[in-house]
């Protein structure tokens with residue numbers, strides 16, 4: 001399914017003309033194809049199944065979370081992961097069943113642990129011994145926990161979104177004696193039910209064998225825990241990180257083919273090591289939502305610098321589009337009113353923030369843009385709204401969900417009053 005379709009004088013999201021959304025809501029504007037998100041979720045659910053292995057999918061809510069999104073995830077029958085009090089309270093407010101919530105993160109506060117326990121979240125993923133100490137000082141009834149393990153697998157991805165090199169801040173090393181000690185402490189605690197190992201090897205991963213390498217290392221660890229320490233691991237969470245197509249250079253693997261390979265591989269490895277098959281989970285974030293989203297901007301000035309670099313300025317910035325500045329991420333864009341027009345030359349798309357690095361797209365081939373036209377940047381459904389800030393006191397855009405024929409506001413645009421609401425005048 002295509003999240004958007006192009007016509008000579010506009011772009012459509014399902015049956016909705018994106019120009020009508022601009023007229024009604026202005027720009028910058030985040031627009032998400034709800035039908036596409038549901039389609040992706042169903043594809044993941046249909047692909048991540050196995051005749052011998054139980055499976056669960058947790059949506060990694062950090063990619064994009066609002067009340068409406070949490071409701072949608074629940075309607076589609078997924079579990080969900082959260083990493084902060086804000087994410088946790090959003091999913092609880094949306095009516096998400098607490099037993100389907102997994103809470104991870106490397107430095108949960110005392111308040112976060114209190115709230116997670118009060119709401120009986122399904123799983124708490126312990127990142128380090130300090131968190132374990134905090135938790136046992138609070139827990140008074142059975143709580144399922146997992147331990148975040150760093151297997152040191154190098155996934156081919158950007159340095160900042162690779163989470164498992166040996167010097168990463170996340171989790172306990174697969175090779176550490178302190179890791180075994182932590183798991184032993186958990187298994188002997190009367191209120192903690194140790195149910196497994198949690199891991200995440202990075203994001204925007206295109207090589208499916210990275211997940212097999214990850215699974216192999218973790219299953220070997222599970223085997224070691226069993227034979228050397230008599231500890232039974234029943235759950236294995238492989239994390240997220242499945243790559244998506246931001247530009248034509250990206251080539252995500254086919255999950256329908258490769259999820260089966262990964263699960264078959266886990267079955268074979270368990271057979272080889274003499275292990276019972278664990279319950280296997282994944283935590284996709286961007287692969288469920290990134291391609292569903294576009295951001296629409298109004299085109300302002302164009303500028304040619306003394307060195308002949310061509311800029312197009314838009315009315316948003318790195319405050320609503322962080323990933324280019326953060327990860328040198330690449331994007332594609334088209335002019336809303338002329339998506340099929342012949343390309344004239346390559347421009348840098350820059351925002352209005354007071355930063356030289358405020359570039360949304362470094363090299364964007366476009367027809368000659370005109371003031372008053374609009375630029376549609378593709379694949380902005382993940383880590384855009386969720387990373388948006390008020391840098392330069394810029395306002396966060398509204399978020400629109402587009403179903404088959406209708407569009408609805410799921411997050412209102414921030415106003416100047418909203419912006420000033422937390423400030424205290426002395």
Ligand SMILES: Cc1ncc(COP(=O)(O)O)c(C=O)c1O
Pocket residue numbers: 060063104163199200202203204239240241242283284285286287382
């Ligand atoms: C622990 C964990 N799980 C899942 C994800 C989701 O990754 P992605 O959005 O690339 O699927 C992340 C992303 O950082 C993560 O840290």
